[in-house]
Amino acid sequence: MRKLMREFYDRDTRVVAQELLGKFLVRIADGVERIGRIVEVEAYLGPHDRASHSARGLTPRNQVMFGPPGHAYVYFIYGMYYCMNVVTEREGHASAVLLRAVEPLQNVASRTCGPGLLCRAMGIDKHLNAHDLLSDDFFIAAPPQRERLVIVKRPRIGVDYAGVWAKRHLRFYLKSSPFVSRP
DNA sequence: TGCACGATGAAC
């Protein structure tokens, strides 16, 4: 497995989002290595994107989005779930990619079809917010061999409040995957 | 200090 380097994340968010599909999310804790194959993501472009958390400026919660690329932005939502993002583009740009679903590959017992379930199954919570994804216990890697992927583009989920931004096709998922949250 | 609401998921 080849761990993704900083340069991978320091690019256009829509490109990073689509290229994250098929990659392996790896989390090692208490001697257990969990691996999930990313099959669904959403791109949040920056302050001009009304659906993005960064649209209302820097706050204690979203400050990681304003930092350097290649870090995890983990936040608590609806009083019971965590959602994980990957920070993209140069420092100060405040953009990220939300991981919405992974395919269980190793040591993943419960369901992973949805951002909240994904974090629960992979053991991801607020303690991993701001964690560097170039670390050795939490990172994303490319699969052993290059594969042919068919990507579907759809509007993002749960952002109807964002006006015209709610209609843009910034949600991407693997057409052939049965692990997508909402096909 | 109070309060409306949310990048969800499950039940009905």
Place this chain on the structure above:
DNA sequence: TTCATCGTGCAC
């Protein structure tokens, strides 16, 4: 369509 459940952001 409704509800569980609570941190966050902003109004007051």
